[in-house]
Amino acid sequence: MPDKTLPQIFKFVDQNVDSYKQLLKEAVAIPSVSSDIKYREDCVRMVNWMKNKLQEVGATTELRDVGFQTIDGKEVKLPPVLIGSLGKDAKKNTICIYGHLDVQPALKSDGWNSEPFELQERDGKLFGRGATDDKGPVLGWLHAINAYKGVGEELPVNLKFVFECMEESGSEGLDELLIEQLKPEGFFKDVDYVCISDNYWLGTTKPCITYGLRGISYYFLEVECAKNDLHSGVYGGTVHEAMSDLIYLMDQLVDKDGKILITDIYKSVAPLTENEKQLYASIDFDPEAYRRTINAYKLAHNGDKEQLLMHRWRYPSLSLHGIEGAAFQPGAKTVIPGKVIGKFSIRIVPNQEPEEVEKLVFDYIHKKWAERGSPNKMSISAQSGRAWTENPDHPHYQAAARATKLIYQTDPDMSREGGSIPVTITLQEASGRNVLLLPMGAGDDMAHSQNEKLNLRNYIEGIKLFAAYLYEVGKLSK
Amino acid sequence: MPDKTLPQIFKFVDQNVDSYKQLLKEAVAIPSVSSDIKYREDCVRMVNWMKNKLQEVGATTELRDVGFQTIDGKEVKLPPVLIGSLGKDAKKNTICIYGHLDVQPALKSDGWNSEPFELQERDGKLFGRGATDDKGPVLGWLHAINAYKGVGEELPVNLKFVFECMEESGSEGLDELLIEQLKPEGFFKDVDYVCISDNYWLGTTKPCITYGLRGISYYFLEVECAKNDLHSGVYGGTVHEAMSDLIYLMDQLVDKDGKILITDIYKSVAPLTENEKQLYASIDFDPEAYRRTINAYKLAHNGDKEQLLMHRWRYPSLSLHGIEGAAFQPGAKTVIPGKVIGKFSIRIVPNQEPEEVEKLVFDYIHKKWAERGSPNKMSISAQSGRAWTENPDHPHYQAAARATKLIYQTDPDMSREGGSIPVTITLQEASGRNVLLLPMGAGDDMAHSQNEKLNLRNYIEGIKLFAAYLYEVGKLSK
Numbered sequence A, B: 001m002p003d004k005t006l007p008q009i010f011k012f013v014d015q016n017v018d019s020y021k022q023l024l025k026e027a028v029a030i031p032s033v034s035s036d037i038k039y040r041e042d043c044v045r046m047v048n049w050m051k052n053k054l055q056e057v058g059a060t061t062e063l064r065d066v067g068f069q070t071i072d073g074k075e076v077k078l079p080p081v082l083i084g085s086l087g088k089d090a091k092k093n094t095i096c097i098y099g100h101l102d103v104q105p106a107l108k109s110d111g112w113n114s115e116p117f118e119l120q121e122r123d124g125k126l127f128g129r130g131a132t133d134d135k136g137p138v139l140g141w142l143h144a145i146n147a148y149k150g151v152g153e154e155l156p157v158n159l160k161f162v163f164e165c166m167e168e169s170g171s172e173g174l175d176e177l178l179i180e181q182l183k184p185e186g187f188f189k190d191v192d193y194v195c196i197s198d199n200y201w202l203g204t205t206k207p208c209i210t211y212g213l214r215g216i217s218y219y220f221l222e223v224e225c226a227k228n229d230l231h232s233g234v235y236g237g238t239v240h241e242a243m244s245d246l247i248y249l250m251d252q253l254v255d256k257d258g259k260i261l262i263t264d265i266y267k268s269v270a271p272l273t274e275n276e277k278q279l280y281a282s283i284d285f286d287p288e289a290y291r292r293t294i295n296a297y298k299l300a301h302n303g304d305k306e307q308l309l310m311h312r313w314r315y316p317s318l319s320l321h322g323i324e325g326a327a328f329q330p331g332a333k334t335v336i337p338g339k340v341i342g343k344f345s346i347r348i349v350p351n352q353e354p355e356e357v358e359k360l361v362f363d364y365i366h367k368k369w370a371e372r373g374s375p376n377k378m379s380i381s382a383q384s385g386r387a388w389t390e391n392p393d394h395p396h397y398q399a400a401a402r403a404t405k406l407i408y409q410t411d412p413d414m415s416r417e418g419g420s421i422p423v424t425i426t427l428q429e430a431s432g433r434n435v436l437l438l439p440m441g442a443g444d445d446m447a448h449s450q451n452e453k454l455n456l457r458n459y460i461e462g463i464k465l466f467a468a469y470l471y472e473v474g475k476l477s478k
Ligand SMILES: [Zn+2]
Pocket: A100, A133, A134, A167, A198
């Protein structure tokens, strides 16, 4: 491949901005909310839409049925997973690309400035649900492939695709498909590298490549005092209320500074080496800008940059999410809830194992419950996924770093993330290959929140970055 | 009026059971949910339905416009209040009857065994939203009037009616109508007695008449840590989370046995006299049956009958209702809520004044907040209504007791209630007359809850009770 290929591609990309925007607009307009079965047909429509796009660039595709999920006791069909492959040249490296086509729920009334499912450009930003998580990045791959075709060059690598539509709802059915079907069928046999673009830069200006994610251990803490909800006027003063028991237990979990109070919870956290500590100093991260983005009154750890990074990436954190079964509406509802389920989660880190963390939490809650001495019924259950890290010195990471530098004229930060992308671990296990997270969007994109956006610059330069990444991986020795 | 009038009326009532059921079925079928503007037209329809029924028994009626309410910044028209009057004989006593035509929300999926807005008879019980609260009692008055007509007797009293359709949503607009319009217009000039049937027997077998209600002081406790909701993976460990602050504050309010922890909160509660203490012993109340009705694991106060009654009627209780702004859905939502509003209320009693209780709560919360030392923003606001009691030895109460004994062959308990019916105080103020609460339904009717019902026996004997009550009040000296 001649050296002028990438400059030609970059030019081609710059000439096709309008069509890239148009395609993202189309994708955002399909409200593929996976958590609400009302939108299940839109999810299926979204998968088919993407299937057609992949076919248009020459990929062979397949929709894989992954069975049913159970909602309120009813069996509901899961959206199919879109599998694809493009190129079978034995001399080329093969990259497996993962992305997701589903989105978080969004209503204009939640506080959006424009309709969430109508992509709108304002101040160089493309606002819309899924713009950055994860429709923009998924389309980025499509456009990068198309750009090679546009300049008349063949792809420097073979590609395999795994695009699902249940990521925001626990990727139901995906693990079984990857491990029990695709792997035995040999889908991963030729795969040399795995790449996922489903996360964000640390800040808003400097690119990064991500080699670590926290895991999650999510808890359902249930207290029941009565069969039904009760009227507080009639029953208040005569029952041991489930809410006060639950609030008591939830107040035992974390202190005001975010320190987790669960006995021994920090014991197995990987010790901080002097080497790792050095890494944080050089990372481009502006605590004050970060604070302003979320409009927090004050950040934890007195806003200290290194402490903040460490508590996002390498220390566990505990968040209280809410209570199911209690009053949640505006207004003055006077119910005594009969059964309430407190939701909280711990973001877990190397070397915390989910089973070990769950046991510590269960033991702690049962101890606190015994101390409470309530006559009510309490139970706790959990869903967990491990933390993940890769070696950032791997040639695959170096190739991605070269591609990034070519686009952004700066060495990317080697970063970790506080969130979990459970498929990362599954793909690592299924392929046995090095997995890399290559973010397209910026740190203030507000994924999962109101007014999610993708900067136009990140979208367009991201397409170039993906093209350059394919080029650089193509040069790695087979 | 001849002595055989009441026996004739009772016979007439027994002959018309089917039509009484049919009319209640019609009323229940109108989903007049006042808290949800989706049902606002049904509320208006319900008021008009009742207007026609009153006209059919000869009452003159009027719909009174009570203006607008503000919902999410929008002005929404309130349902009109139905005013009526029947009879103007200066030699007769005049009773003002209050009832409400609106209902609590209800969905079959909340755990109803049948459609909430389709009245269904099972095991001698009429299940349906509003059956007992308050459509059954309101129709009871209509049927009682009709029964006098049916046997060819004139009513022994004049009647005035106030039927509203916003009771379950704070009776918006009603106080102004009663105090600022109806009172100056002379609506209450002829009124000698006020009667409200919108509460329940203490248990399931023995009737009661009610002379006291607790008030309510409802609190909105708001904590804000960030402008938007945040992703717990990305931000967990770097912000002071509003939820943990709120949970901490909510955990300071009440202990596991229901003792309120707010400083000096019990100080102004009317002392328990030896005389009052004696009253509780004779009251028919079975704690174990009460416990079974709600399927609680264990009642407060070790299930002691007198303690339970006192803590329902004459001591304040505090309930934690829920949290607005936090995750409330089934499933594993991983949000860090940016702003949360904790809801709790205190049922207040004689001689607690709302202003005094609010000040104690505000002071206590601000003190606990200072102790917490969180950098987040906290605020608290309240809505309150006073407690109410009447003298149960008043001739009006004696008349109602005679009527009750005639129907149920037992002296009714003179009871109080734990809930609040704010209009009671307003009607007392507007009329300057003795107010009496005459319940139709039983203590296990589950008003406001799933599977609300009215026993067929309570409905039919209740119609007779209302007829006998009109008869007895008719005999009171003018
Ligand atoms: Zn995503």
